[in-house]
Amino acid sequence: MNRLSQETSPYLLQHAYNPVDWYAWSDEALAKAKSENKPILVSIGYSACHWCHVMERECFEKEDIAAVMNEHFVCIKVDREERPDVDAVYMDAVQAMGVRGGWPLNVFLLPDAKPFYGVTYLPAPNWVQLLKSIDNAFTNHYDELAGSAQGFVDNMVLSETEKYGLNAANGNYSVDDLDEMFEQLKKHFDTENGGTDRAPKFPMPSIYKFLLRYYDVTQNPEALAQLELSLNRIALGGIYDHAGGGWARYSVDEDWFIPHFEKMLYDNAQLLSIYSEAFMLTQNELYSDRIRQTISWLKNEMLSQGGGFYSALDADSEGIEGKFYIWTEDELKDILKEDFSWFAKLYNVSKNGNWEHGYNHLHLTNFASQTAKALGIYTEQFEAKYKAALEKLVIKRAERIRPGLDDKILTSWNGLLIKGLTDAYRALGDESIREMAVSCGKFIASKVTLNGQLRHSYKNQKASITGFLEDYAAVMEGYLGLYQITFDESWINQSRLLADYTIDNFYDQTDGYFFFTDAQGEALIARKKELFDNVVPASNSIMATNMYTLGKILDREDYLSLSDQMLLKMHKILKTDLQWVTNWGALYCLRLTPTAEVVFVGSDADSLRKDLDRFFIPNKVVLGTATTSGLPLIQGRTDRNGKALIYVCFDKTCQLPVESVREALEQISG
Known part of the structure; x- marks a missing residue:
């Protein structure tokens, strides 16, 4: 195990058995780069990333490749989900270099953490060649790298107002x-x-x-x-x-x-x-x-x-992308029995597979019932049979090796x-x-x-x-x-x-x-x-x-x-x-347009709110109390002899309170 075995991030733990001498992002790693005057490799990914897994298998698990990385670089693994700040800084730099961003993101830094080059996924031969080129550039062309890195940093520290020419418009929305x-x-x-x-x-x-x-x-x-x-x-x-x-x-x-x-x-x-x-x-x-x-x-x-x-x-599961979710025709025949024929037509299942390597993936382009009618496989029991067939697949799928969590x-x-x-x-x-x-x-x-x-x-x-x-x-x-x-x-x-x-x-x-x-x-x-x-x-x-x-x-x-x-x-x-x-x-x-301020007051406040909320009214805020409240928009609002009331207001100006959601909807719609 390497030192990543002491981390809690599932992504970093995935790399705990690599022969690469990985560090997590830390003061220790940055200090090592400075003291030994080595370039830093920051490799950023996340646990569910397919191409991160591929690059690990092809590069980071190989003893000979790891030896090159360990000799010439301080190697840092970053979980982008744990450290989105680190990811954002170096993703910005890589995109400024003209590289399309993505993960795994591999960024090369000077010992002071300033970036000078970056790539995403590379297969093993290209990766080794790049490592050697970077080492050569760091040894023989340091001043050029330093100038380039400073340029990327200067771009990053520009304010957003400067970078994008942002200026306040007038206060009118049209x-x-x-x-x-x-x-x-x-x-x-x-x-x-x-x-x-x-x-x-x-x-x-x-x-x-x-x-x-x-x-x-x-x-x-x-x-x-x-x-x-x-x-x-x-x-x-x-x-x-x-x-x-x-x-x-x-x-x-x-x-x-x-x-x-x-x-x-x-x-x-x-x-x-x-x-x-x-x-x-x-x-x-x-x-x-x-x-x-x-x-x-x-x-x-x-x-x-x-x-x-x-x-x-x-x-991935068992090292294969999507294996948990895909099916062969024989598997589906075995699981669905007499329901296989219509199900196969519905989902375009075949022996050769509707995807690759003989696998089928469930996919529709229209509502299941409409597709079934178009194919002539719709019956009165279709909805129940369709639901039951999917439930059978869920039960069978549970026996498979699950994707990592x-x-x-x-x-x-x-x-x-x-x-x-x-x-x-x-x-x-x-x-x-x-x-x-x-x-x-x-x-x-x-x-x-x-x-x-x-x-x-x-x-x-x-x-x-x-x-x-x-x-x-x-x-x-x-x-x-x-x-x-x-x-x-x-x-x-x-x-x-x-x-x-x-x-x-x-x-x-x-x-x-x-x-x-x-x-x-x-x-x-x-x-x-x-x-x-x-x-x-x-x-x-x-x-x-x-x-x-x-x-x-x-x-x-x-x-x-x-x-x-x-x-x-x-x-x-x-x-x-x-x-x-x-x-x-x-x-x-x-x-x-003015935002509706809808206030419910009284013992039935929650049930009235529930009734109103099922309507699509995106431009509203909802407040309420069964008794009293110190919130400004509720102060002074009361029920009516124990009957809950709804107050519809715009810009703190309220209409007469009403007792029904229907009346409130009329007030909201104007």
Whole structure:
């Protein structure tokens, strides 16, 4: 074993038996590089990463290759999920070098940790050649490397305002500008398969969130059509686990057919939110079915005893990508017996396989019942038989060797899941979902919050690593969701404390955005900010939305003003290239029209809230109490002779209280 055997990260532990003399990211490793004047190799990945495993097998497990690495480099392994700050700094540098980013990410640094070269996956011969070239350059061309490295660092320390030419627009939000944003986004639509017009295809929740809010504001049918096409294909295609529930990280093709089989908590958390809102809007039962199945998978396979959720399931099992999820024709015949014939037609199962090496992967392009009718295999018992057939596959699959579980609990991803569960509860009204959400919130509040500060990771009964902005942003979002489905004001109080902490320790007064790292945390060669939305929205866009929501609930003008300042500076990018800032765009939609402040007061407050919440009303905040409350928007509001009342307000101006949800909906819609 090498020294990684002392770590808790599942990814680092995967490399504990490599002959490479790995260090974790640490002062010890950085000091060694300086004292021995050696270049540093930082190799970054994560436990569920297929190509990380391939490079380990081909390179890092080989004695001869490890000998070259050990002789000429100080070798550092980084779990990008544990240290997103380190990953962000060196990913930024590699992309500045003109290399397309991805994992494994292998970056070469000078002894002072400044980067000068980087690559992603390389096969063994290319890797060895690169190691020798880097060693030669370090020995014979050090000054050139140092100059290049300094250039990359200078680029990284530019403020976002300087780098992207951000300037505050006027304080007006306009539907014309919003329409212009949509037209820019529309250029990238795949109108045949859904999603955007590129492969591989990633689910992009913030794009779908924008489309939901844009449609709510404008009723533009194009937005709804693209949203439904995308969500239908993502729900029916091979990226979804038809037997066990939950989504894989992405599709390697443009048809959503074959996934990269790892299942990540952050994808499933966000897709719960999106499908929940889409179900409220459309009442499409495919969406509610996927929500229930995914929550069942999360509960059965990802939930820890304490109420927090694990990070990921690996893509590989038995060293083969996707082996846990794919089937031969003979296996399916043996399991399904008399049901095999129609099932094979439904899923295009064959002896040669619908994928590769004789394997079949479950994938649909249309609703199962409609496909069955088109194929002439639909009967009155179809739905029951279809469900039973999938359950048989789940039972048989449980006998297989399972993919590896990354059992660290990440605060940020759990915050995203709390939000996903609160949205799922609002859509479906299932009390067990609310219980899961509250339990996860209590886990974060009790296990990873220390003296008012968040820790980023939890493993082996221990919280570690100073929290990042993504932790504070996602947890705040989750807590705000919890308050609005429980009316438990402790969640609002904790949100306020987290908001104030981030302003004090993350906010850059000069630039107007939040740094990714805590001022009290470890200092790297650059202190980054995260502005652009990707598969997970930027922590700054989540925080701007939080400040708006919390400002509305608490009637805090300082929070509202901060949110507006952040959003308005993004105006130029919003109008020219919305695809990279769609979560900001979703906030822009909220700012176009007054936000409904809906207050429930009385003994039936929760049941009335539950009835209202099943409707799609994205531009609202919900407050309530069974008795009295000190919250500004509730003060002075009472029930009526024991009868619960609903107060609908806009900009703190309230309409006459009503007793029914129907009347409240009329007031909200104007």
